[in-house]
Amino acid sequence: MASVCCDKGGLKRVAFKGLDGKRRSLRLGKRSEKYANDVRRHVEAILASAGARLPMDQQTAVWLAEIESDLHSRLASVGLVTPREVKAIDSTSFGAWIDRFRESRAHLKGGTRMGIDYALDNAAAFFGRETAIASITPGRCDDFAIWLTKDQKQAPATAGRRIRTVKAVFRAAVRHELLIRNPMEGIKEGSQSNSTRQQFVDRETIERVIEACPDTEWRLLVCLARFGGLRIPSEAITLRWGDIDWARDRLTVHSPKTEHHPGKERRQIPLFPEIRSALDDRWEVADRGSEFIFDRMRRTVEQSETGWKAVNLRTQFGRILEKAGVTPWPRLWVNLRSSCETELTERFPAHVTAAWLGHTPDVAQKHYLQTLDSHFASAAQNATRTMPESTCKETTEKPQTQEISRIIEKACTKDYPAWIRTMTNRTKICCATVTLRGKNGASRVIDTRLTPDYARTMNKRRLTAGIASV
Secondary structure: OEEEEEOHHHEEEEEEEOOOOOEEEEEEEEOOHHHHHHHHHHHHHHHHHHHHOOOOOHHHHHHHHHOOHHHHHHHHHOOOOOOOOOOOOOOOEHHHHHHHHHHHOOOOOHHHHHHHHHHHHHHHHHHOOOOEHHHOOHHHHHHHHHHHHHOOOOOHHHHHHHHHHHHHHHHHHHHOOOOOOOOOOOOOOOOOOOHHHOOOOOHHHHHHHHHHOOOHHHHHHHHHHHHOOOOOOHHHHOOEHHHEEOOOOEEEEEOOOOOOOOOOOEEEEEOOHHHHHHHHHHHHHOOOOOOEOOHHHHHHHHHOOOHHHHHOHHHHHHHHHHHHOOOOOOOHHHHHHHHHHHHHHOOOOHHHHHHHHOOOHHHHHHHHOOOOHHHHHHHHHHHHHHHHHHHHHHHHHHHHHHHHHHHHHHHOEOOEOEEEEEEEEOOEEEEEEEEEEOOOOOEEEEEOOOOHHHHHHHHHHOOOOOEOOO
């Protein structure tokens, strides 16, 4: 048996009798009672299995594998476990490991690889390529997280993505037994979304942009982003004429980003009127026999070593915006997709629009849907529209209530307690009356000439002393 002892200053220790019969103490430092009892329970399990010469139970074995090195060393010092082996890993440099990590992710899509490259470059610049990976401490990783936002001026969402990638680098090192534990464990990644960079692009603005586009390819590209919510350029450049179902007004979209998820290789979206019109214009000038809708852009991608980067969409789109007299908004293509989903959600259920755009409603809520000024205006307009009725009812009710109170007060005497009663003629309520009955049996009936609803209101409120409900 083991017990938890509390020393001065809140210091905890677990006292137990070893297999040799000697009393020993496992000092835990300033820890909570719950933590100390958890350690005590596992110490008892270790002693029980060792005394019975039986394998250790799975829960305790997992606990021993996951605890920090300091606690494991303390357990070894009192003879409960054997010390962990510390491998000589100083020869593995951080730069060599991130190069290996980069090669293992070569199968990922271009945009994902680009994000990984940015994160690895930041990590190499901060930690140093020649630094031994084993020498990187948790405190140094804390400094890296601060460095991203303070010195590199990265937005919280960008810094969070970089931290998540570097965490994966160290996690892979642990899996390959280059490290005992992940030094970035416990560092929060923060929010991955940045609402300050969201901007809704209204229809009037996008129509000006479409008019300024130089050809049918660009007009269709902008329409697909704003009215169809396609990911640009990956989903647009892979479109074929065979993907269009003209009879059913549907378009099959192939998604390179999500094709590795089962059932997410493709999706269908409606041929919205704006997209249908742009497709008709594109069909009129397209080369007969061409397979891809964006044939010219597709050829540029295939002939370049940099892939879709060679299309230079952002630079060209910036020139189109300048020609249209429109100020460029943040995240040019992503905000067109965001504006599309925000607009569609006003007309269709959230799960339907999310399926059309190729993600889940949770992703839409977190990264795409926006709160617009029109939502506030609509709410205020609805509130104003209902206010006159409420105000009218209140101003109408008050004089009639006062009139009933005045009639009852005038009719009531000490000998005539009164109550309110309604008179009915079959199903039609005719009027409301006040009946006064004296102690000698005499009664008086006063017609208030007011609606029964207000009479009942007075009955509930009992505004006049001496009135009893019937």
